[in-house]
Amino acid sequence: MKTAVFSTKVYDKDYLEKANAGRHELVFFESTLRPSSVRLAEGFDAVCAFVNDNLSAEVIEGLARLGIKLIVLRCAGFNHVDIEATSKYDIMVLRVPAYSPHAVAEHAVALITTLARKTHKAYNRVRDGNFSLERLIGYDLFGKTVGIIGTGRIGAALANIMMGFGCNIIAFDRYPNKELIGKGVKYMTQDEVFAQADIISLHCPLTPESHHMINRETLNQMKRGVMLINTSRGKLIDTEAAIEFLKDGHLGYLGIDVYEQEEKIFFKDLSEVVIRDDKISRLMNFPNVLITAHQAFLTDTALTQIALTTIENLNNYENETIEQANVVSLEMVR
Ligand code: NAI
Secondary structure (H helix, E strand, O other): OEEEEOOOOHHHHHHHHHHHOOOOEEEEOOOOOOHHHHHHHOOOOEEEEOOOOOEOHHHHHHHHHOOOOEEEEOOOOOOOEOHHHHHHOOOEEEOOOOOOHHHHHHHHHHHHHHHHHOHHHHHHHHHOOOOOOOOOOOOOOOOOEEEEEOOOHHHHHHHHHHHHOOOEEEEEOOOOOHHHHHOOOEEOOHHHHHHHOOEEEEOOOOOOOOOOOEOHHHHHHOOOOEEEEEOOOHHHEOHHHHHHHHHOOOEEEEEEOOOOOHHHOOOOOOOOOOOOOHHHHHHHOOOOEEEOOOOOOOOHHHHHHHHHHHHHHHHHHHHOOOOHHHEOOHHHHO
16 A cells, blocks of 8 residues: 655664565655645555644544545554544544553653662763762662552553562552452552552553643642653643642652653754743753653564554555454544
């Protein structure tokens, strides 16, 4: 199928071309998909998009006008796709529901261990010839209570890793995972998790219900000095509230791989540009905040799987052998 691949980075092209092995005609665009770039999809059968592409009703309508019948997402999340619109215009949306939950869970662990032991500061200090240990006191993870919000594939992988550290795991999910319960994970209400955890890690999808689940009220429920980790979606956290709670020390540590307004910042080299987003600039200035730019998925294992499933989705659409588990349907957002 002739497919327009948006938001292409060098690694996307490398992994997709390898998985494709010349079967489909893939044309790579560095541009994100947005209202002003829709026209690039003219003459194509399908578009391939990533997390920060704009798949709003306006864009979907534009794609429908160009005769696009298929959108293949190189990601699991689909909160950025207007599924009402794709359904209205009869455009099929296929995603990669699971590639490597371990990649994301292990990145969450990297954020946790770095913040707990201040290795981000130690690294810079030693490079600067400063071998002093002053103000580098960290804390043991052993015996701490880790609260996991959303124990699907990634949350479950994180629970298993943190049990290995000797942490107590408490969790909130409407659908408790029996295997985790068997291993000692305790399910409770979201409020109870917020109140009891020393470290809270978010692993639920972004939905209207979970939008700003971390806000002034829920931050107030948490222990003073709590560590908050978000590798899920930026809009789960009200950034302004988080900044307020970081300033007064209630929020002790914040590790984020996703950010509310990341579409304008992440995946770009802005090192020579004045950053106009005051919230991210403020966050970058806290010593106890660690930010990575949506890289939790970025491992060889995950990229290989994303590319293979994306090409498989194109093959299956062409052969009319759709893998139902990969379909993003209207029922999933209602
Ligand atoms: P999953 O679908 O396997 O698990 C999500 C879990 O969250 C489910 O068990 C569900 O019942 C639960 N859930 C839904 N709403 C909830 C709520 N309001 N409160 C508590 N639990 C809730 O998804 P998976 O694969 O574990 O991914 C989780 C999220 O991680 C994705 O939605 C995506 O936003 C994010 N992600 C981030 C990546 C990154 O590179 N930073 C890469 C891949 C995914």
